Amino acid sequence: MCGIVGLFLKDRSLEPRLGELLAGMLEVMTDRGPDSAGFAVYGAGDADHVKLTVRGTDLADLPAKLGVTGVLRDTHLVLSVPRAEEDRVRGLLASEYPHLVVTGAGKRIELYKEVGRPADVARRFALSSMAGTHGIGHTRMATESAVTTDGAHPFSTGEDQCLVHNGSLSNHRSLRRMLEPQGIRFATDNDSEVAAGYLSWKLREGATLAEALEAGLDDLDGFFTFVVGTESGFAVLRDPISCKPAVMAETDRYVAFGSEYRALVGLPGIETARVFEPEPARVYAWERG
Amino acid sequence: MPVVDLAKTTKRDLNAQLHALPANTNETEWRVENPQGQHALAAGLDAPVTVEIAGHAGYYCAGMNQQATVVVEGNVGVGVAENMMSGKVHVKGDASQSAGATAHGGLLVIDGDASARCGISMKGVDIVVKGSIGPMSAFMAQSGNLVVLGDAGDALGDSIYEARLFVRGEVKSLGADCVEKEMRAEHKAALQKLLDEAGASAGVDEFRRYGSARQLYNFHVDHAGAY
Numbered sequence: 224m225c226g227i228v229g230l231f232l233k234d235r236s237l238e239p240r241l242g243e244l245l246a247g248m249l250e251v252m253t254d255r256g257p258d259s260a261g262f263a264v265y266g267a268g269d270a271d272h273v274k275l276t277v278r279g280t281d282l283a284d285l286p287a288k289l290g291v292t293g294v295l296r297d298t299h300l301v302l303s304v305p306r307a308e309e310d311r312v313r314g315l316l317a318s319e320y321p322h323l324v325v326t327g328a329g330k331r332i333e334l335y336k337e338v339g340r341p342a343d344v345a346r347r348f349a350l351s352s353m354a355g356t357h358g359i360g361h362t363r364m365a366t367e368s369a370v371t372t373d374g375a376h377p378f379s380t381g382e383d384q385c386l387v388h389n390g391s392l393s394n395h396r397s398l399r400r401m402l403e404p405q406g407i408r409f410a411t412d413n414d415s416e417v418a419a420g421y422l423s424w425k426l427r428e429g430a431t432l433a434e435a436l437e438a439g440l441d442d443l444d445g446f447f448t449f450v451v452g453t454e455s456g457f458a459v460l461r462d463p464i465s466c467k468p469a470v471m472a473e474t475d476r477y478v479a480f481g482s483e484y485r486a487l488v489g490l491p492g493i494e495t496a497r498v499f500e501p502e503p504a505r506v507y508a509w510e511r512g
Numbered sequence: 513m514p515v516v517d518l519a520k521t522t523k524r525d526l527n528a529q530l531h532a533l534p535a536n537t538n539e540t541e542w543r544v545e546n547p548q549g550q551h552a553l554a555a556g557l558d559a560p561v562t563v564e565i566a567g568h569a570g571y572y573c574a575g576m577n578q579q580a581t582v583v584v585e586g587n588v589g590v591g592v593a594e595n596m597m598s599g600k601v602h603v604k605g606d607a608s609q610s611a612g613a614t615a616h617g618g619l620l621v622i623d624g625d626a627s628a629r630c631g632i633s634m635k636g637v638d639i640v641v642k643g644s645i646g647p648m649s650a651f652m653a654q655s656g657n658l659v660v661l662g663d664a665g666d667a668l669g670d671s672i673y674e675a676r677l678f679v680r681g682e683v684k685s686l687g688a689d690c691v692e693k694e695m696r697a698e699h700k701a702a703l704q705k706l707l708d709e710a711g712a713s714a715g716v717d718e719f720r721r722y723g724s725a726r727q728l729y730n731f732h733v734d735h736a737g738a739y
Contacts, residue, residue, distance in 0.1 A: 465609065465628050465646075468590060484549035484568050484589060498568065498587055500608055500627050503647065 225376075225389045226252025226362040226482045229450040230490075231457035231509050232355075234476035237491070242353030246345040247489040248481060249360040253341045255482055256362025259375040260344040261336025263385040263452060266355040268331035273309050273382075275302040276334045277316065278372070279323035289315060297347040299326070299335050324373075324410065329383030331355075331454055336375035356511060357457050359450045359480075361387040368413070378416040380407060381423030383454035388415035389467040389482060390446035398442070418443060422451060432456045433508040440504055450480050458508035465503035472496040478509055514539055519546040523553060533559040535579075549589065554582045557599070571608075574601045577618060593620045596637055609646070612639045615656070621710045628665070631658045634675055640710035650677055651687065659706050661714050669722055673729075677722040678703050680714055689728040693721045 228248040286293035327334030361376035395414035425435035551570035557580035568586035587605035596615040606624035615637030625643035644662030653675035663681035670687020
C-alpha cells in the first residue's frame with residue numbers, strides 16, 4: 224500500500240502556496256505510507272540553466288567545488304548549472320563524487336525523497352516554503368523490498384519528468400531489458416522506475432504525455448495508479464482493473480489527485496470542487512497553457 | 513437531535529456513541545458534521561436510528577449496517593454498506609468501488625454513479641443506482657437486486673449466481689455466464705417496488721433484465737479436458 228498525491232495549479236495566485244498545500248496532502252497520506260516519502264516540485268527555472276537535485280552527505284561545499292550555485296536542503300542539494308557546463312558538472316559528479324545520487328534534472332524540477340514519516344520528510348526539506356506550478360508526492364509502505372531512500376518515489380528518468388506509482392508491475396524486468404539498449408538508464412531495481420523509464424522513452428520518441436500513457440496501457444502489465452509530471456504537464460492513469468484507489472478534484476484554480484479523498488480536504492474551495500473518481504484505463508492529462 | 517462535529521470529536525467516539533444505543537432509544541435522529549472523507553463512519557450500527565452525514569465519507573461507510581438508516585450528503589469511498597444486513601443507506605453523491613459488497617439485506621440507494629465492482633458478491637441486498645455503474649459489477653452476485661438507471665460497464669454479472677440485474681441504459685458487455693432474460697410481470701412488479709422505495713422515477717418498461725445462464729454452477733466431467 225502507498226499513498227500518492229498531486230496538485231496542478233491553474234490559478235497563478237496559488238503558486239506561492241504549492242508546497243504548503245502539497246505538504247498537507249502528503250501528511251494525510253501517512254496512514255497509507257508511513258516509512259518514507261518523496262515529492263517533486265516544479266518551481267522557478269530558465270532555459271539557460273539546468274537544475275540538478277543531488278542527494279547525499281557533505282554537500283555544503285559542493286557548489287563551490289563545482290563552480291556553480293546551489294541551494295542546500297537537508298540531504299539534498301539543488302545545483303543551478305549553466306547549460307554549457309552541464310556535461311562538465313555531471314562528469315565531475317560521476318568521477319569525483321560517486322557516492323552522490325542525482326535524483327532529478329531539468330529546467331524546473333526539484334526532487335526530494337527520504338526515509339521517515341511523511342510529515343518529518345516534508346519538514347526536513349521545508350516543502351511548505353516551496354513555490355511552483357505543480358507537484359506530485361508519494362508516501363511509501365514498502366511491501367516487497369527494503370525501506371531505503373532509493374526505493375522511495377518519485378522516480379525521474381528524463382529531464383523535468385517524474386512519476387509516482389501505487390501498485391506493482393509484473394513485466395518490469397522484460398521492459399527494462401527492452402529499454403536499456405534504447406539508452407534509458409536506471410538507478411535502482413525498482414519496478415516503478417521502469418514505468419518512469421518507459422514513459423521517458425515514449426516521450427523521447429515524440430509521443431505526447433497522453434499518448435505515452437495510452438501506449439502504457441498495452442505495454443505495462445500489473446497494477447498501477449500513476450501520477451506523472453512533466454515541465455508543463457500533469458497526468459493520471461489507472462490500470463484497467465483499477466486495483467488501486469484514486470480520487471480527483473477539479474476547480475477553476477487547480478486539479479488535485481489523492482489516493483483518498485481525505486488528502487484533498489485541506490484544499491481551498493474543495494467544498495464546491497468537482498470531485499470524481501478517475502475511470503480505469505482512461506488517460507487524464509492537463510497541460511499548462 | 514444529537515449533532516456530532518468530527519472536527520471536535522473523534523470518529524471512534526462517534527461510532528462508540530452510536531453502538532451504545534439501545535433498540536428503544538429516543539435519540540433516533542443523528543447528524544454528523546465535518547466528515548472530511550474519514551473511513552468507517554457509522555459502521556456497525558444495530559439500532560433503528562437515522563444518521564445524516566453532512567459531506568463526503570471515506571471507506572466502508574455504514575458497513576455491516578443493521579436496522580439503521582444512514583444518509584450521506586456527498587460521495588463515499590470504497591465499500592459503502594459492505595456486508596449490510598438490513599436498514600437503508602442513501603448516498604446523495606457518487607460511490608467508489610465495491611458499493612454494497614457482500615451485503616445480505618437492506619436497501620442501498622446511490623443518487624450518482626457507482627464505480628467498479630458495485631454489488632460484488634451481493635447476497636440479498638437491494639441496490640438502486642440512479643446514475644451508471646463501473647466494470648465488473650455484480651461479480652459473483654448471489655442474490656438480491658441491482659437496479660441501474662444509467663449504463664453498466666464491462667463484464668456485468670460475471671460468474672453470477674441468482675441475483676437479478678435491471679439496467680435501463682447500455683451494458684458495455686456481459687461477463688461470463690450472465691445473459692439477458694425475459695422481463696415477466698413478476699419482475700416488473702419487483703422492479704416497480706424497488707424504484708418506489710428508492711424514490712427513482714423511471715418506467716419499468718425501459719429496463720432490461722440480466723441474470724445467470726446457470727452454466728457455471730456445476731463441474732461437468734465432459735469439460736475435464738479444459739482444466
